[in-house]
Amino acid sequence: MEFDWSQEDIQHRRDVQAFLKEELPDNWEEMSQHGPGGDSQAQFSRHFCSRMAERGWLTQHWPSEYGGRDCEPWRHSIVGEEMWSVGEPRGSQYMNVNWIGPAIMNYGSEQQKALHLPKISTGQVLWCQGFSEPEAGSDLVALRTRAEKIDNQYVINGSKIWTSYCNHADFIFLLVRTDPSSSRHRGISVLLVPMDTEGIEVREIPSVVGERYFHEVFFTDVTVPTDVLLGEANNGWNVVNYALQFERIGAARYARAAVTLDKLAELARERGMLEDPIVVDRLGEARALCEAARVLVYKVIDIRAKGLPPTADTQLARVLSTTCDNAIGRLALEIFGQESREYASFADTNFRMAMTAGIAVGATEVQLNLIASRFLELPKE
């Protein structure tokens, strides 16, 4: 057991920080106020990720045969922490490198790998995930969007909801029911569908989270060739579970929360609020929470770095990471008080970006169910 970063990792973190200083435009704070799905950030991500790719950093944890550098997941986690700390300039492309690419590597045909992986590893493509539906939220296996196989084509009908990043996406990682007689987790497949296919319509759902955050995606007789199927037909549930193990701790929420907290503490000091024992207590509580979330995420990265099968540690880390993000988002409102009422102010932006944390990628309650059954081995009955 040892908890040191290697000298190479320490240097890599410094290099990434210097790169960010160099690459982020002066108006980055304004640009990033709507989050990774915002128009300007999505646009910027194509430029930024290309620059990262030129450095060989975008997919450095991937195998070299797919455009990576065979680096340990630890190296990629450093990039994740630094990117989230400044508001994720990779935009939605963090998903590409964290789990969409790895899922294609694991389940994709040679043709799919050749089509998608170079685009991802060079930062040229935006993806979104088509999972939730109006009647399939936390209960994802209730999904109804169907893809009917007719000759060598799938004809897709149905709709997805709460979809982020889809207004700028080139492809959707789409979960559909391919066996009409199936139910629950059987008969589900994953299709890699170009978003410019005829019959796909995107509508924004206005929300208090921010602009371009939630969308509905409608599929009306969307016809695609069967070679968009990822893995075997009707085996999509396994593909998704594989992918979600990466996604659940893919966003280094604790890192952004920790940076936000540092700024809050600085502001509290400037305003003399550190003389208030209640403020000190809240700041201490929040900092401890950030550290607790970080160490649980590191435990998962350690498991991944050793090539071991995923465990319920992923769920433990996910819950604490989102708890931490939410807690510091709310603390920002308290410290900034009425100033946070202004849209896109520091506290407002941080709060909005954190407020969906406990819902996205499986609600906290779903994670707690999994911890109960897999970690504590409690009976279902």
Add this chain to the structure above:
Amino acid sequence: MNFELNEDQQAITESVDRLLAQHAGATRTIELNGHGMYDDALHQLLDESGFSTIARDLASEDGPAGLEAALIVEAVARAGGVVACAAQMLVAPAVQEAAITGPITLCTLDDLKKPVPLRFGAHAKTLLVLGIRDVHVIPLTPEDLKPVRSSFGYPMGRLAKADRFADLNAAGNCLGPNAALAMANWWRLSLAVEAVGTMDAALTHTVGYLKQRRQFGRSIGSFQAIQHRLSLCAIGVEASRWLVREAAYHGAPTEAVAAAAAFTLETADQVFTETHQMSGAIGFTCEFDLHVWSMRLLALRQELGGVGGARRALVEARWGNQP
């Protein structure tokens, strides 16, 4: 980074677990607690097996082997051992190179003034006092100590003669300011280490009970309302475990210790509350083992300023609290 025990650490934990399986456990703790006794036999076995001095014996140029010692203290706490091993194995090696005679009890200047009941205070042979700038190492005699009855799971004692400790420099040896910082950090971390082992055992015991106990025609542990709360406790315990081990590995730096203690001691309250609530009335009885660990959690939260003290130390270490 590597979260797995290395071969030496594996051997140490297996060895101490074997010893504890034979010579400690809830039944023995209940028996000793019933008479306000200290486990001299277990203390001696830990000494003879080399566990008590492991931090010094495996020390490197970076300092005592705190992580290995912490793993042992965590295991002893899990077994409910009635020994002052945290002070002996974690705090003493950090303040002074030469061995300090145990059992050791710890206190602050404020604790001394009141004076408050101290853990192992009726049996200690050495008192370590954390001063503002110094640490005082004071040998104790049985006349210095008075047993105190307590509900909180450890044998407690109070210093009997206040005048004997009026002049600390005369009462014992005085160590310099480096020792004071080291003592504060390792004491705070040792509380968290003990809390981790203790919470672990309390939660494991409760989960085991809730799997078996049936009400409304099904096991209590199958209700989602219970499962979610147990899962939240498990998250707290696991995060505490790794924060504490990481801080011990790094030699107990102030900020890491304060974060580990702030989180762990807060979780200790959650685990106390939830394990008792879920265990029902049987959880309060002496025949049910939960109290061996649960009541101790509350005692651990009382030392060195508890959660609030750890949070203040954390804010001071990270941001400085001067306006």
